[in-house]
Amino acid sequence: MGKIVTNKNLTRKEVIIEKAAELFKEKGYKASGMRELAEVLGVEAASLYNHIKSKSELLHLICFEVANKYNLVLDEIEHKKINSLAKIEEILRFHIHGMINHYQEVYVCDREWKYLEEPYLSNFQAQRRSYRKKIAAIIEQGIQKKEIKAIDAPTAVLIMLHAISGIESWHRSKQKINAKDLEENMITILISGLKK
Amino acid sequence: MGKIVTNKNLTRKEVIIEKAAELFKEKGYKASGMRELAEVLGVEAASLYNHIKSKSELLHLICFEVANKYNLVLDEIEHKKINSLAKIEEILRFHIHGMINHYQEVYVCDREWKYLEEPYLSNFQAQRRSYRKKIAAIIEQGIQKKEIKAIDAPTAVLIMLHAISGIESWHRSKQKINAKDLEENMITILISGLKK
DNA sequence: CCTACCGATCGGTAGG
DNA sequence: CCTACCGATCGGTAGG
Numbered sequence: 364m365g366k367i368v369t370n371k372n373l374t375r376k377e378v379i380i381e382k383a384a385e386l387f388k389e390k391g392y393k394a395s396g397m398r399e400l401a402e403v404l405g406v407e408a409a410s411l412y413n414h415i416k417s418k419s420e421l422l423h424l425i426c427f428e429v430a431n432k433y434n435l436v437l438d439e440i441e442h443k444k445i446n447s448l449a450k451i452e453e454i455l456r457f458h459i460h461g462m463i464n465h466y467q468e469v470y471v472c473d474r475e476w477k478y479l480e481e482p483y484l485s486n487f488q489a490q491r492r493s494y495r496k497k498i499a500a501i502i503e504q505g506i507q508k509k510e511i512k513a514i515d516a517p518t519a520v521l522i523m524l525h526a527i528s529g530i531e532s533w534h535r536s537k538q539k540i541n542a543k544d545l546e547e548n549m550i551t552i553l554i555s556g557l558k559k
Numbered sequence: 560m561g562k563i564v565t566n567k568n569l570t571r572k573e574v575i576i577e578k579a580a581e582l583f584k585e586k587g588y589k590a591s592g593m594r595e596l597a598e599v600l601g602v603e604a605a606s607l608y609n610h611i612k613s614k615s616e617l618l619h620l621i622c623f624e625v626a627n628k629y630n631l632v633l634d635e636i637e638h639k640k641i642n643s644l645a646k647i648e649e650i651l652r653f654h655i656h657g658m659i660n661h662y663q664e665v666y667v668c669d670r671e672w673k674y675l676e677e678p679y680l681s682n683f684q685a686q687r688r689s690y691r692k693k694i695a696a697i698i699e700q701g702i703q704k705k706e707i708k709a710i711d712a713p714t715a716v717l718i719m720l721h722a723i724s725g726i727e728s729w730h731r732s733k734q735k736i737n738a739k740d741l742e743e744n745m746i747t748i749l750i751s752g753l754k755k
Numbered sequence: 756c757c758t759a760c761c762g763a764t765c766g767g768t769a770g771g
Numbered sequence: 772c773c774t775a776c777c778g779a780t781c782g783g784t785a786g787g
Contacts, residue, residue, distance in 0.1 A: 393589035394674070397766060409768080410772050472757065478590070504658075512751075515736055518729075520743040524727030526718040534716060540711055549715040555708070556752030593782060606756050607783080614782065757787085761773075771773085 376414045379404060381467075383421040388467040392422055392475040401544055421479050422475065423483045433461075437497060439510035447505030449476050452554055454498060455523060461528035491540050495520050503556070512559045568595055572610045575600060577663075579617040583664040588671040590617055599605035600605060619679045625668035626686050629657075631691055643701030647687065648750055651719060655742050669724050691716050697751070708755045 382403050386395045393478070397418055415421060440453045444491040461469045476487050498520050503509035527549070533539055540548075564703045569577070578599050582591045594612055597604040611617060636649045657665045672683050701707035723745065729735055736744075 375627065391587065391589060391673070393587060396764080398764090408766085408776080413772075414765065428777060435648075445606075455652055483582040503648070510745070514748060515744045517732070518736065518741060519748060521728055522722040522745060522748055528718045528720040529721030532721075540714065544711065545714060548711045548749070549718060551708070551710060552715060552752040556748040584770060592780080594780090604782085605758080608783065609756075759785090761784075762782100765779080766777105768777075771777090 366515055373480065377457075379411060380424055382422060384425050384467040384471050384532075387422065387425070387471045387475055392471070392478045419478075419480050421485075422471070423479055425468050426472045426476050426479060426487055429461075429465075430469050430487065430494075433457075434494060437494060441497060441501065446510055447501050447508060448510045448554070448558065450501050451498075451505065451511075451523075451557065452550060455550060455553055456546065457522065457548055459529045459530065462527055463545070465541050466531060466534055468471070468524070470528070471532050495524070498523075505557075509559055511557050514557070519557060526553060560629045561658055567611040567697070575607060575610055576617060576620055580621050580667050583618065583621070583667045583671055584734060588667070588674045607747060608721060615674075617674050618667070619683075619700060621664055621677055622668045622672050622675060622683055625657075625661075626690075629653075629681070629684065637673055637693060637697065642706055643697050643704060644750070644754065647694075647698050647701065647707075647719075647753065651696075651723070652742065654720065654723045655726065655745055657739070658723055660739050662727060663666065664729055668729050685686050691720070694719075701753075707753050710753070713755060718752075722749060 365396075378402070383395075383400055385401055386403065386509070390399075397411060398408040401411055422460075434455050437454065440450050440457070443453070443505065446451075476484075476491075479487055495517070502511055502514075502516040502519050506513055523550040530545070530549075533545060537544075570662070575596070579591075579596055582596055582599065585591075586595075593607060594604045597607055600607075632653055633650065636646050636653070641648065641649075641650070672680075672687075675683055691713070695712040698707055698710075698712040698715050702709055726741070726745075729741060735741075
């Protein structure tokens with residue numbers, strides 16, 4: 364997600380997408396108006412349509428950029444020569460970093476994907492299911508090898524991923540602990556929840 | 560939440576609120592239309608306004624009914640003569656039951672409260688903060704008494720509550736494990752994540 | 756509970 | 772990038 368983080372050499376379209384993610388995150392997709400987005404960017408609403416096709420295009424660009432990145436990283440971790448619990452820890456840390464550093468896009472992808480239009484909606488849901496199944500499979504391997512306690516793997520995935528998406532409320536909290544401490548606390552709790 | 564579960568002796572207004580919770584849960588508050596809600600109930604949109612004041616009244620009735628119930632139960636658990644870890648387990652089980660049995664209302668309260676209007680919004684946010692602080696305080700007591708490992712209590716609260724709200728995706732999953740197994744798996748993972 | 760209708764706002768287009 | 776404007780839909784009201 365280098366493009367998003369650098370804040371330099373962004374095309375006009377990329378800037379629009381970035382601001383859209385912020386707005387969608389803050390107010391929700393349906394409650395975000397194109398006139399509002401335009402105002403943030405200092406133009407009239409009509410001008411946005413020289414760069415984008417529609418409001419819903421913004422949503423699917425955001426969702427699929429995140430999804431693609433996550434799929435790529437998961438595939439990498441999956442094939443590493445480390446044990447299952449170590450893989451789960453890497454996945455957790457990657458997700459935590461995502462919610463700390465790119466939380467607008469990640470949060471929109473997590474919470475607003477249901478407003479995607481077909482065929483993007485079906486495609487996204489399929490990717491999401493397969494993503495979770497891959498993580499569940501790693502957990503199941505860990506259970507077989509006695510690295511992880513005997514639990515229902517899909518339930519463990521559900522807990523992990525939703526717990527991490529809760530970092531959104533950390534961003535909004537008054538007295539935040541620092542990011543590194545947050546990460547280590549989350550890892551401690553979640554990993555010892557799984558470890559045999 | 561007996562009124563919600565019985566499905567009998569409900570006033571017209573209560574039926575409207577119940578259906579509104581289902582609709583808001585499914586499509587989100589902003590994407591839910593009053594004409595749509597009316598259709599579910601078999602009436603014209605205008606007729607709804609003989610029973611309710613506004614769409615936003617529906618939202619705050621849903622959110623505050625859940626919030627009141629949760630506050631009541633938390634106060635009960637807080638004062639029990641059991642150790643801190645046992646209190647946390649009871650809180651977790653109560654939240655899990657809520658997301659299994661009354662998930663529409665609970666989910667709306669969890670995810671759509673940001674669309675509350677003032678003064679309800681501020682009131683709700685204050686209640687939410689205080690609710691989480693109470694749970695964090697119980698965790699901190701547990702840490703002092705060496706029942707719970709030395710972690711950041713607000714982070715633990717964040718993990719627990721968000722993990723449980725993930726039960727929504729269990730409801731939508733094809734091959735669900737049964738509710739009791741789900742509960743025990745969640746308790747196992749979350750409690751052993753906390754236990755010293 | 757209905758019909759009839761309101762003002763506001765929405766995403767988006769035409770044309771320059 | 773703008774002005775001007777569109778059809779559709781929104782929450783909600785009047786009056787019966």
